[in-house]
Amino acid sequence: MIAGAAHLADRPRRRAIRCLLASLLCLLPLTAQATPANDAPLLVLSGFSPSYNQVRDAIVRTAQVKPDIITLDQLASRHRQAGLVVAVGSRACEQLLSQYDPQTQLICTFLPSTTFTLLQQTLLPNSSRARISAIFIDQPLQRQIHLARLISPQGQVLGSALGSSSRALQQALQTGSQAARFELLTAHLTPQDNPIEKLTPVISxxxxxxxxxxxxxxxxxxxxxxxxxxxxxxxxxxxxxEHYTQAGATASVHSSATQIGRQTGEWLNRLQSGAGLPPPSHPAYFNVSTNPVAARTLKLDLPTPAELERQLRTEATDR
Known part of the structure; x- marks a missing residue:
């Protein structure tokens, strides 16, 4: 009788335990959804072109979690639920910024720095940008100016030209030129100007x-x-x-679509490991090309492209 009574007394407690376990099981899917560390990123290409495809292929090779890939014309409302999106090219970046969800981490890649800045200012003027970043296609000014110093070790005056898209770089160009011991001379061009008239005195x-x-x-x-x-x-x-070098420039510094794709894939791996989103950045990987014909015409004894790259990387490390 006593054992039977004890068994009956345990029933409410067992029922309560079963209810608690059922509740915990119901919560498990919600917990898994709250930490989507292994969810596939969404990769949105501005279109199909050799350059976009090279960026895509390098991302796929580098990323530990392979992205879902669509083109801009396939973008649908369901894609807004993606926690991490990579926009390849200016058009994709513009579209995703125009419908940006603050819960999404967005990386715009393979676009000019001036374009990215303008898009943010135009489309998200008063919004938080903590979950938005970019990898630019253009080189940092310091790298370009340092290459100019390597090509012209005794040069005193650095000439350049700025238009409506690049005018905002004037102060950074001035600061970088001074750091490299150059006096800066710039032409400011508008669509109404005769560019030859503006460029000739600067070149001279x-x-x-x-x-x-x-x-x-x-x-x-x-x-x-x-x-x-x-x-x-x-x-x-x-x-x-590289096309500018082939056309007659003495030297150029540039990053390929593959190099930018590799850097983008490395950023995805960083985020998947739980690290924070890096700030908007210029290319980490780059090459230098030189034009031997232009060098001979100018009577310049140029270092090899590999040596110029090494010196540029050393300068970046020392900063």
């Missing part, structure tokens, strides 16, 4: 000319005139792409 007074990427200034025709005038004035030109 400079010891080396740095080309800043700006689509409003350096179209193909103006670039050809710049390179022609520089050779006529025995002036080395520092470009921003």
């Amino acid at each position: 007074a400079s010891d080396v000319f740095l080309v800043i990427p700006d689509s409003s200034v350096f179209n193909r025709a103006i670039s050809k005139w710049l390179l022609y005038l520089s050779l006529r004035n025995q002036l080395p030109v520092i470009g921003f792409s």
